[in-house]
Amino acid sequence: MSRVGGGLQRVAVVAQRAVERADEPNAPSRRAWRAFRRNKLAVLGTLMLAAILAVVVLGPSFVPRELALRPQPIRMLQPPSAEHLLGTDEVGRDVAARLVYAGRVSIPVSLSAMAIALVVASAVGITAGYFGGWFDQVAMRTADALLSIPTIFLLLTIAAVSRPTVPVLVLVIGLLAWMDLARIVRVQTIALSKREQVEAAKALGASSFRILWRHILPNVQGPLLVAAPLVAGRALLTESALSYLGLGIQVPTPTWGNMLNQAQQFALSAPFLAVAPGLAIMLTVIAINFIGDGLRDAFDPRAT
Amino acid sequence: MLPFVLRRLLSIVPLLLIVSAVTFFLLQYMGDPLSYYLQGNVTAADYERLSKQFGLDRPVLVRFGEWLLDIAQGNFGASLVSGRQVRDLIAFHFPNTLLLMGTAFALTIVMGIPLGVISAVRRAKRTDYAITAVSIVSFSAPTFWTGILAIVVFSLWTRQRGLPYLPSGGMYDFIEGPTFASIARHLVLPASILAFSMLARYVRYMRSSLIEVLSQDYIRTARAKGMPERRVVYKHGLKNSLLPIVTIIAVDMPQLMGGALITEQVFSWPGMGRLMVDHAARADFPVLMGILVFVSVIVMLLTVVADVVYTLVDPRVEYR
Numbered sequence: 001m002s003r004v005g006g007g008l009q010r011v012a013v014v015a016q017r018a019v020e021r022a023d024e025p026n027a028p029s030r031r032a033w034r035a036f037r038r039n040k041l042a043v044l045g046t047l048m049l050a051a052i053l054a055v056v057v058l059g060p061s062f063v064p065r066e067l068a069l070r071p072q073p074i075r076m077l078q079p080p081s082a083e084h085l086l087g088t089d090e091v092g093r094d095v096a097a098r099l100v101y102a103g104r105v106s107i108p109v110s111l112s113a114m115a116i117a118l119v120v121a122s123a124v125g126i127t128a129g130y131f132g133g134w135f136d137q138v139a140m141r142t143a144d145a146l147l148s149i150p151t152i153f154l155l156l157t158i159a160a161v162s163r164p165t166v167p168v169l170v171l172v173i174g175l176l177a178w179m180d181l182a183r184i185v186r187v188q189t190i191a192l193s194k195r196e197q198v199e200a201a202k203a204l205g206a207s208s209f210r211i212l213w214r215h216i217l218p219n220v221q222g223p224l225l226v227a228a229p230l231v232a233g234r235a236l237l238t239e240s241a242l243s244y245l246g247l248g249i250q251v252p253t254p255t256w257g258n259m260l261n262q263a264q265q266f267a268l269s270a271p272f273l274a275v276a277p278g279l280a281i282m283l284t285v286i287a288i289n290f291i292g293d294g295l296r297d298a299f300d301p302r303a304t
Numbered sequence: 305m306l307p308f309v310l311r312r313l314l315s316i317v318p319l320l321l322i323v324s325a326v327t328f329f330l331l332q333y334m335g336d337p338l339s340y341y342l343q344g345n346v347t348a349a350d351y352e353r354l355s356k357q358f359g360l361d362r363p364v365l366v367r368f369g370e371w372l373l374d375i376a377q378g379n380f381g382a383s384l385v386s387g388r389q390v391r392d393l394i395a396f397h398f399p400n401t402l403l404l405m406g407t408a409f410a411l412t413i414v415m416g417i418p419l420g421v422i423s424a425v426r427r428a429k430r431t432d433y434a435i436t437a438v439s440i441v442s443f444s445a446p447t448f449w450t451g452i453l454a455i456v457v458f459s460l461w462t463r464q465r466g467l468p469y470l471p472s473g474g475m476y477d478f479i480e481g482p483t484f485a486s487i488a489r490h491l492v493l494p495a496s497i498l499a500f501s502m503l504a505r506y507v508r509y510m511r512s513s514l515i516e517v518l519s520q521d522y523i524r525t526a527r528a529k530g531m532p533e534r535r536v537v538y539k540h541g542l543k544n545s546l547l548p549i550v551t552i553i554a555v556d557m558p559q560l561m562g563g564a565l566i567t568e569q570v571f572s573w574p575g576m577g578r579l580m581v582d583h584a585a586r587a588d589f590p591v592l593m594g595i596l597v598f599v600s601v602i603v604m605l606l607t608v609v610a611d612v613v614y615t616l617v618d619p620r621v622e623y624r
Contacts, residue, residue: 145322148603150562157592160584161331237446241566244448245581264452271456278449285444
C-alpha cells in the first residue's frame with residue numbers, strides 16, 4: 001500500500017514538473033529576443049538609452065556637483081560657450097551640469113514609478129482575474145474610476161495638499177499608472193486559468209498561491225514586459241509635467257521638468273535654456289518607446 | 305436604444321461615488337483642510353475655533369455624506385482664496401477649456417486621419433517613414449516644451465524681426481476685447497501644440513486600422529472584380545477602418561483633458577487647467593475638489609457619448 005502511494009506521489013511530482021516546465025516561457029522568449037535584436041529601431045533605442053544612462057551615471061565624475069547646485073550670480077544667463085557648453089541659468093548655474101544631475105533624479109523616479117505600477121498591476125490583475133467575485137468587481141470599478149480622472153489633475157491635487165517628498169511622489173505616480181495594465185493582466189489571467197495545466201495543477205492539489213505564482217505569473221510576463229517601457233515613458237512625462245508646473249520635485253533639486261519651469265520666464269533673453277532639458281526628456285522617451293515597440297513586435301508578431 | 309443609453313448613464317453613478325470618495329478622503333488625510341489659514345500667527349485656540357467653524361470636529365463620514373449631498377445639487381462651496389462660488393469659477397473657465405480642446409481635437413482629426421491613410425497606403429515607403437518619424441516626435445515631446453519652443457519661434461523671434469507674430473499667451477487683447485478675431489489669433493498656438501501632442505496616436509491608429517481592413521477578404525474581392533484602387537481604399541477600406549477610431553476617442557478623453565491643463569499653463573489660457581494650477585498652489589481645497597469631480601463627470605459623460613456613437617455608426621455592435 002505504501003509503495004503504491006509512494007509511486008503515485010512520484011507520478012504526481014513528475015506530472016507537476018512537466019506542467020510547470022510547459023509554463024516556462026524560455027523557448028518563445030528566446031525567439032522574441034532574436035526578433036528584438038533584428039529590429040533596427042529597437043536596437044537604436046537601446047543604444048540611445050545606454051548613451052543617456054552612461055552620461056547620467058558617469059557624468060558626475062567629470063562635472064562637480066557645485067556647478068549644478070550653487071548659484072553664482074556673476075555668470076548668470078550666459079549663452080553657451082566653451083566653458084559652459086549649454087550656457088548658465090538665471091542664477092548662474094551651469095545648465096549642462098544641471099542636466100546631468102537632473103537625469104539622476106528624473107530617470108530613477110520614472111523607473112521606480114514603473115516598478116510600482118507593474119507590481120500593483122500584476123498583483124491586482126492576477127488576483128481579480130483568478131478569483132473573480134467581489135474583489136474583481138471592486139478592483140475593476142476602482143480602475144475605471146481612476147481612469148476617468150485625468151492623472152495630472154489628481155496628481156496636482158495631491159501635490160498641492162501634501163507637498164510630497166520625492167519617494168512619496170514616486171509612489172503616487174506609480175499608484176496612478178497601474179489601471180490599464182491591470183486590465184490586460186486580468187483578461188490574460190482569466191484565459192490562463194481555464195487552461196489544462198492549471199486544471200491539472202488544481203487536481204494535483206496545488207494551492208491557489210502556488211498556481212498564481214508558478215502557472216499564471218510566468219505567463220503574464222509577456223504583456224508586462226511589453227508594457228514596462230511605455231509605463232516608464234509615461235511616468236517620465238508625468239513627473240516632468242508636474243515639476244514644470246512647479247508642484248513636483250522642487251528646486252534646487254534639478255529635474256528636466258523643473259528646469260523648463262524656469263526657462264519659460266527667460267524665453268526671450270535666453271532661449272537656449274529651454275532647448276536642452278526638453279531634448280533630454282524627448283530623446284529619453286523616444287528611446288524608451290523604440291524599445292517598447294521592439295518588444296511588442298517581438299512578442300506579438302501579428303501586431304503593426 | 306434608449307434603455308442602453310440610460311444604463312450606460314447609470315453606470316456612471318458608482319464610478320462617481322468612488323471618484324468623490326477618493327477626492328474627499330485624499331484631501332482629508334493627505335493634507336490639513338485648514339492649511340490655507342495656517343499662515344502667520346495661528347494659535348492652538350485659533351485652530352480649534354476654525355475647526356469648529358468648518359465643522360471639522362464632526363465625524364468624517366457625516367461630513368462626507370453632507371459633501372456628497374452638496375455636490376449632487378451642484379453646490380461645490382466657495383473658494384477659500386477669493387470667496388467666489390466654485391460653481392461660478394467653473395462656469396467661467398470651462399467654456400474656454402472646451403474651446404481649446406474642441407479646436408485642438410478638430411485639428412487632430414483633420415490632420416491625423418489623412419496622414420494615417422497616406423501612411424497606410426504608402427506602407428513601408430519613404431512617405432510612410434517620414435510620417436512615422438513625425439509621429440514619434442509628437443508622441444514623445446512634452447507639450448510644455450514644444451509650447452515654449454513655439455512661443456520663442458512664432459511669437460518672440462518673429463516679433464523681434466518685425467514679422468507678423470502670434471500672441472504668446474492669454475485669450476484676447478485687453479484693448480481689443482474678446483472679439484472673434486482676437487480670440488482666434490490667441491487660439492492658434494495653444495490649439496496647434498495640443499493637437500500636435502495627440503496627432504501621433506491618431507496617425508498610428510488610423511494606419512494600423514486601415515492596413516488591417518485592407519487585408520480583409522472583401523477588399524481582395526473588390527480588387528479582383530477590377531474596382532479601381534482609389535475606390536477600394538476610400539470607399540471600402542476607409543469607411544470600415546474609421547469605426548475603431550471612435551473607441552480611441554473615448555479612451556483618450558482624460559488624456560486630452562490633462563494635455564489641455566498643461567497647454568493652458570504654458571499659454572496662460574484662462575481655462576480649467578489654469579484655474580486648477582492657480583488654486584493648487586494655494587491649497588484652495590473646495591476649488592480643487594470641485595474641479596476634480598466636475599472634470600471626471602465630463603470625462604465619463606463624453607465616454608458614454610463615444611460609446612453610444614460607436615453603436616450607432618457600427619451596425620455590427622449590439623448594444624446590451
